[in-house]
Amino acid sequence: MANSGASDAQVYVIDDDESARDSLEFLLDVAGIRVRSFPSADAFLKASPPLPGACVVTDVRMPGLSGIELAEKVKERDATVPVVVITGHADVPLAIQAMKAGAADFIEKPFDDEAILSAIRKALQRKNEDDVLASEQSEVRERLASLSTRESEVVEGLVAGKANKVIAFDLDISPRTVEVYRANAMMKMQAKTLSDLVRMVTIAKLA
CATH class of the missing domain: 1.10.10.10 (Winged helix-like DNA-binding domain superfamily/Winged helix DNA-binding domain)
Incomplete structure (x- = not known):
């Protein structure tokens, strides 16, 4: 059940720390989850990759747009896309702001592999459940009409x-x-x- 929906999903990792990006990209690849990384929020938005079925994992503090601002931009484009925020211990207040901006979860650094994988899988699972609910709502409302x-x-x-x-x-x-x-x-x-x-x-x- 933990992997439900993950194999068909696309995860975008946005972090200005190259080693952190490479490490998370490798982890997700080994877990069988499609992943693509970007060095900044600006680079991600400029590339404008497809959002349906995706999950965004972003650091809070980055040059240019912050993770919070990115979460807001992503939600403007597609409110159903889950955003998982990575934060340092000192950035917890910022992470809370990110949650208010629509982030699905936040993970404190340093984190272990299973913690980040679990957060991503849960975000993807919730999205799948939300998609199923939205589809069922639409059908039921048509019948009611x-x-x-x-x-x-x-x-x-x-x-x-x-x-x-x-x-x-x-x-x-x-x-x-x-x-x-x-x-x-x-x-x-x-x-x-x-x-x-x-x-x-x-x-x-x-x-």
């Missing part, structure tokens, strides 16, 4: 835990009519059970 006004009202009642008779009273229709709307809504939503329906609506309402 296909419901008629009455079907939507019935679904809202069901999700609120109301019985058919209560929904019928609220909408001033017969319980039998509620059952018809319910059946139609379940079919359009592709929900096999009421719990399926509740789960779908809950997912659709997530920000």
Whole structure:
């Protein structure tokens, strides 16, 4: 599970320390993770490599743009890209700023190999989960949009835990009519059970 999604991902390492770059590049390569490194945030932004499916690993303190400023730039281009920040002990306040700028995690120097690999894999896993959720949300919202006004009202009642008779009273229709709307809504939503329906609506309402 720890490697889930990592083999298909691209990690970009941005650090002005050549030895640190080479070491991390070697580590990721051995771990079977595609990696490309850059000596500065400016060089990375100038190259403008593809971001979908990627993870950015950046040092905080670098000549030119800092790691915090890079995190902000990356998030402007693609808010889904995880950014892992590497920081010296004295840079923890800066790392916290980076987290506020959208960084997924920060690792203090000196770090061991497993610590950085774990942080990268977790960031990639979260991104995969976010991508799956976003795709499911889109599908569910399309299905919800296909419901008629009455079907939507019935679904809202069901999700609120109301019985058919209560929904019928609220909408001033017969319980039998509620059952018809319910059946139609379940079919359009592709929900096999009421719990399926509740789960779908809950997912659709997530920000």
